[in-house]
Amino acid sequence: MPPTIPQVHALADQMLAIERAMRDAEFWHDEVPSPAAMASRTPFCADTLKFSEWLQFVFIPKMRALIEDNAALPGASAIAPLAEEALEERAGKQALVDELRRFDRLITGNESA
Template sequence: MTTETRVRQSLLEIEQEMRDLSLWQSQPPEPKSFESVEPFCVDTMNAEQWLQWVLIPRMHALLDQNAPLPTRFAITPYFEMAFNGVLTGHGNLMAALQRLDDLLNKED
C-alpha cells in the first residue's frame, strides 16, 4: 500500500473519529476565519475547526494533485495542548492524529 493511500485512509479515520465525538461541523466558519496568518488559525478557529476545514481539505487536495506531501509534520502536540482537559474520550482521535504524523515523518 502506498504512502498516499495510507495518508488518505488516515484522513478518513480522523474524520470518522471527529464524527464519533460530535466534533464534525455541518457549517464552515466565517470566510474571514480562513484569512488568519497564525499557525493552526489559532486566532480565528478552534482546533477541530482547523482540522476539519483547513488541514483535511488541504491534504486531500495535495493527494488529488499528486503533489508532494509534507515531510516535517507534527500536529499531535498541538491537539494534545488544545484538547487538554477539554475533551474526554478523545484517545482514538489522538491516536489517529499520531498515525498521520508518523506516516508523514517516515523516512523512506
C-alpha cells in the first residue's frame, strides 16, 4: 500500500535528518564505493562496505526513490539497533542512531508525522 501524504512528508524530512546527522558526525563519505562493492548480496553489503557507506549509498537513495515514486514502503524497520553495533564510536554517533530510531518508528507507524 502506498504511503499517505503526511507519511511521505515525514519520511522525506527524516531522510534529510539522517543525512544531516551523518554529516555532523563525519560519517558522510566523499568517495563512492565501486559498483562491485555495492552489488554485494550480503545483507547491508557487510562484506564490502562500512555500515555508514551502506547508509549513504544504498539505504538513503533507495528510500528516497521509494518516497519519490510513492511506492509501497517496508512494513518494518530495525536499522537503529544495527547502527548502534556497527558504527564506530565518535561524537555524533548517538544523534545519528536517534534519527535512525525515528525512521524505524515512522516506518512501523509508531510515530505520527
